[in-house]
Amino acid sequence: MTSIELGVGLFWKDQSYADFVDTIEKCESLGYDELWISNEKFFREMYISATVAAQHTKHARIGTFVADPYSHHPALTAMAIGTLDEVSQGRAMLGIGAGGTGFPPMGIKRRKPALAIKEASKIIRGLLHGETVDYQGEVVQFHNGRLNFKPRPDIPIVVASRGNLVLQTGGEVADAVMIATYAEPIGIQHALSMVEKGAKRAGRSLDDISIISRVDACIHEDRQLAYEAVKPMVGVFLWTSYPDREFVNRVGLEVPDDLEKIIAKRDYNLMHENTHLIPDSFVDKFCWAGTAEEVAEKVARVVEMGINRITFLPHPPEGGDVNGTIEAFAQVVRPHIENRLT
Numbered sequence: 001m002t003s004i005e006l007g008v009g010l011f012w013k014d015q016s017y018a019d020f021v022d023t024i025e026k027c028e029s030l031g032y033d034e035l036w037i038s039n040e041k042f043f044r045e046m047y048i049s050a051t052v053a054a055q056h057t058k059h060a061r062i063g064t065f066v067a068d069p070y071s072h073h074p075a076l077t078a079m080a081i082g083t084l085d086e087v088s089q090g091r092a093m094l095g096i097g098a099g100g101t102g103f104p105p106m107g108i109k110r111r112k113p114a115l116a117i118k119e120a121s122k123i124i125r126g127l128l129h130g131e132t133v134d135y136q137g138e139v140v141q142f143h144n145g146r147l148n149f150k151p152r153p154d155i156p157i158v159v160a161s162r163g164n165l166v167l168q169t170g171g172e173v174a175d176a177v178m179i180a181t182y183a184e185p186i187g188i189q190h191a192l193s194m195v196e197k198g199a200k201r202a203g204r205s206l207d208d209i210s211i212i213s214r215v216d217a218c219i220h221e222d223r224q225l226a227y228e229a230v231k232p233m234v235g236v237f238l239w240t241s242y243p244d245r246e247f248v249n250r251v252g253l254e255v256p257d258d259l260e261k262i263i264a265k266r267d268y269n270l271m272h273e274n275t276h277l278i279p280d281s282f283v284d285k286f287c288w289a290g291t292a293e294e295v296a297e298k299v300a301r302v303v304e305m306g307i308n309r310i311t312f313l314p315h316p317p318e319g320g321d322v323n324g325t326i327e328a329f330a331q332v333v334r335p336h337i338e339n340r341l342t
Contacts, residue, residue: 004303004334007034007212007311008326009065010053012044020049021056026323028057030330036065036095036214036311041102047080054088061091065313066160066178068099069120070108075142077120078127082151090152095178096120097160100240104268112139114165121157121173129153160214162187162237162247164194171198176210178311181237181286183215185301187251192305210309213302217288217312219295219328225317226289231278233315234286235271238278239263251285288312292328296336303337 008027012020027035035053039046046064054062062084067077077094085092098113110116119137126133130153132146159170160178170177171194179191196206218229238255241247242263248255255263259277262270288295299310314325 003308004337005033005309006031006329006334007036007063007214007309008032008329009036009038009214009311009313010049011038011040011313012049013040017052020044021052023323023326024053024056027326028060030327032060032330034061034063034093034309034311036063036313038065038313039067039099041071042105047084050084050092051087054084054091057088057091059091061093062088063093063158064095066095066097066099068097069113069116069140070099070103070110071106073142074120074123074140075127075133075145078124078151079147081124081155082128082147082149085152085155092152093156093158093176094124095158095160096124097178097180098163098166101236101268104266113163114169115139117159117166118169118173121159124157127151128155156210158212162191163241163244164246167191167194168198168201171195171200171204171206171209172202173198174209176212176309178212178214180214181216181247182213182251183284183286183288183298183302184251185305187247187285188213188302188305188307190250211307212309212311213307214311214313215286215288216315217295217325217329218315218317219290219292219325219333220317220320221291222317223290223294226291227280227283227287228275229315229317230283230287230289231275232272233313234278234282235275237286239268239271242266253279253281253285292332293336295328296333299333300337300340303341 037050081094116139119140123142134144135142156175158176159174162181177195182188216230216233218226220226314322316322
């Protein structure tokens with residue numbers, strides 16, 4: 001029987017502290033293997049939230065979802081992930097990506113993200129290995145510094161992206177690559193080709209890299225409610241990736257003109273009120289949404305590609321919460337796939 005390593009992205013947004021802890025403990029009791037803690041600006045702080053998750057679990061791995069090389073210097077990222085790993089007794093994973101949401105208010109520009117992630121990874125690895133690092137990168141610099149404690153040197157670095165260049169960087173430097181957004185084999189296969197291209201540059205192959213499929217999800221008996229629940233996140237990544245539409249065209253779609261004109265205004269606040277302009281076809285290609293059985297079928301097609309690390313970011317349906325999707329993935333989707341692939 002094929003075994004799935006199931007992960008869930010946890011976004012501490014509207015919940016109280018007690019409810020957030022309840023969700024964490026629910027995930028542990030349902031057998032989740034990985035908990036990825038959101039870094040969405042400007043909600044609860046990621047590393048503090050991850051520490052809460054570590055203190056209320058015993059087995060699940062705890063990952064950043066995701067760190068970036070711009071808003072937090074890579075040396076501070078090494079310090080933070082080393083501390084989280086110690087708190088969690090060796091369960092930390094460093095998820096790192098280009099980031100994007102929240103940058104404009106801080107005046108941060110996402111310059112050369114693939115290169116920035118590569119340079120950040122070099123600094124972080126050196127520091128985790130106890131080295132004194134002196135690095136002059138094009139985007140990131142660090143001058144003769146070291147950590148004043150001894151972290152676990154092999155904390156896994158997971159590069160997360162849907163962009164071609166960052167996926168290639170992941171193949172080149174990461175222990176694992178989290179392929180984001182692509183919900184169907186057509187997109188994932190393209191992403192794998194990008195990871196493999198980067199791996200070859202470093203004298204590696206896909207076999208040297210763990211692959212994670214990460215998709216936004218909502219499970220509900222009312223299929224349309226599930227679709228509407230994930231559309232705001234589709235709007236988020238269409239906004240942050242603008243004007244890059246290669247990943248959209250790759251799966252045979254085009255952003256509708258009326259939606260693209262709104263995105264081009266670069267006012268993030270306009271997205272929430274215009275999610276009705278996002279076609280259902282975008283949900284089909286970039287999300288796992290629908291009934292539990294429908295979602296299980298879509299995820300099974302990904303697992304059949306040889307990808308057994310499955311992570312989703314649950315979104316609440318109107319009038320509901322994320323717990324229904326979290327429970328359905330563990331109790332319906334996972335068993336359905338594992339039985340199907342026996």
